[in-house]
Amino acid sequence: xxxxxxxxxxxxxxxxxxxxxxxxGDHWKQVGRPPVETWGKNLDYNFLEDGTGWLVVEKRIFITxxxxxxxxxxxxxxxxxxxxxxxDVFQVKFVNxxxxxxxxxxxxxxxxxxxxxxxxxxxxx
Numbered sequence: 001x002x003x004x005x006x007x008x009x010x011x012x013x014x015x016x017x018x019x020x021x022x023x024x025g026d027h028w029k030q031v032g033r034p035p036v037e038t039w040g041k042n043l044d045y046n047f048l049e050d051g052t053g054w055l056v057v058e059k060r061i062f063i064t065x066x067x068x069x070x071x072x073x074x075x076x077x078x079x080x081x082x083x084x085x086x087x088d089v090f091q092v093k094f095v096n097x098x099x100x101x102x103x104x105x106x107x108x109x110x111x112x113x114x115x116x117x118x119x120x121x122x123x124x125x
Contacts, residue, residue, distance in 0.1 A: 018045075018068040032068030036060065044092045046100070054118060056092045056102060061118050074118045078102070 016038045019028040034043075038057055047053035051067040059078070062071040094100035098117050101124075104110045111125035 020067065032064070032070075035062050035071035035073070042090070044090065046092050046094050048094060048096070052094075052097060054092055054094055054100065061092075063118065076119055076121065078112065078121045 016034055017030050018032045018034070020031045021028050034055055034057065036057055041058050043055065043057045045053060045055040047068075051065060053064045053068060055062045055064070055071065061074045061076060061078075063074055064071050090105040091103040092100065098115055100114050100118060102112050102121070104112070110123055112121040113124045114121050
């Protein structure tokens with residue numbers, strides 16, 4: 001299983017890149033970049049062992065199936081996001097290609113679940 005890290009490309013630039021390691025961190029390889037500007041934004045990401053990953057940037061959800069090389073936005077309606085400025089995701093976690101959760105913290109403090117890979121979401125807490 002690869003471990004991913006999102007880091008700033010250059011301290012003088014606001015470009016973030018994904019890096020991957022398969023040897024416990026001794027060697028890292030750049031594998032891709034987020035599909036949208038991420039610098040200074042609320043975001044989280046999660047990858048499965050086969051290279052499928054989800055990236056949540058503020059109120060947008062993206063999926064990759066090739067280790068972060070290419071991304072597609074999942075057009076979805078997430079409860080809480082149609083409202084105000086509030087509702088940015090703090091954490092995203094998928095256990096397989098279908099089942100995942102996003103956590104919206106602070107005053108909202110809600111847990112949402114998908115059972116279809118992120119196409120639809122339901123509040124569970």
